Amino acid sequence: MLIKKLQEKMNVLERSDLLRHKWIAQSQTGTQQMLLSATQLNPSEQTLFCSNDYLGFANHPDILYALKEGVDHWGGGSGASHLISGHMRPHEELEVMLSQLFLRLIPDNRCLTFSTGYMANLAVMTVLGDASSEIFSDELNHASLIDGIRLSKGKVNIYKHRDYDALDNLLSNSTADTRLIVTDGVFSMDGDRANVDVLQKLAHKHDAWIVVDDAHGYGVIGDEGLGSLESEQLICDRVILVGTLGKSAGLSGAFIVAHQTIIEYIFQTARSYIYTTAPLPAISYALLKSLDLMHGDAGRQRRGHLRVLEHHLRCGLSDLLGKYPAAGLSISDSVSPIQAVIVGQSQRATDLSDGLNDLGFRVPGIRPPTVPIGTSRIRVTLSADHSIDDVDRLMNAFRILFNKII
Ligand SMILES: Cc1ncc(COP(=O)(O)O)c(C=O)c1O
Known part of the structure; x- marks a missing residue:
């Protein structure tokens, strides 16, 4: 019965073109990678425009050297959770460095x-979102x-994407003793950014706190690569x-x-911190090296190159899309290495992504529920290891496919 039910559910996904497939990488990540998809017999070399390795640090020789050194000094697994015996000196040093x-x-x-x-x-979200709290979360x-919010006990309000007037209104009506604004940086x-400056003002006005998830801003934004907070040049006394x-x-x-x-309170009570094995100390050890590079000249130089690539890609894409005014295509309002071509229906995103794959580019189609219905897209991510020529080749592939598919 269970197997039949699950199969039927997957059939529904398949009919809506929402089934996911895995790719098995046959070589390390980078701008070029050998990939084997579920529908291919042999792996093919693809130019990758889908990795989050924005600075190209995943294969940086100094970081890899530090990783090996970390294993030599600290061994393999940490052996226990942080609060038992798994918290080792590299973990501690990493926390001090980030602080x-x-x-x-x-x-x-x-x-x-x-x-x-x-x-x-x-x-x-589970620790701060207690029963007396109210959460205000951007819809995107x-x-x-979102899962943290679902597990929390707070009252939840979803505001329209970056609609800070709507957020202001919602906050005005709140009587909770803790108000948490929650946003991606x-x-x-889409690659667009929260306005942390405005959020900080709202937080002061309404005695609220802001949770900023800067997964895609940290290392990429700001002269030092500190992310969304750095570029706003604020004192973020209300930010988590x-x-x-x-x-x-x-x-x-x-x-x-x-x-x-x-x-301290998260340390004392967060279940996803307490009830899990601490990560390999060698990773923390290598991260010390990585952060050193990231916030210094190496990172600065790579961020500079990323900005050049972003500009080149955006100009190329808007020129190209301008040639197909009736096609219903648009590019996201991005100011980051994430650039999305919004194509609408899932099938269109899958066709374009498959077409790009045939031309030697791995650029995923992103479909619901990851993005709202009707906004399926091709999501391009850039790395500082890409060259202008890589971007030009991708643009050319888009041109070929738009002529064929659109
Ligand atoms: C915005 C954002 N937050 C959090 C995460 C989760 O981070 P991790 O991959 O380290 O679990 C991701 C993606 O992986 C992300 O894109």
């Missing part, structure tokens, strides 16, 4: 690290924030910042930086 990096933006802060961003978001927030499927370490930092993990009392 200091953000000190001028988030005063009186402390940092707590996690195995993944998903777990960090669950921790923040990442699934991990850089929205993961979540950042991930598996994207720009090229490894894995996540952190929360916030006022020390908030962090």
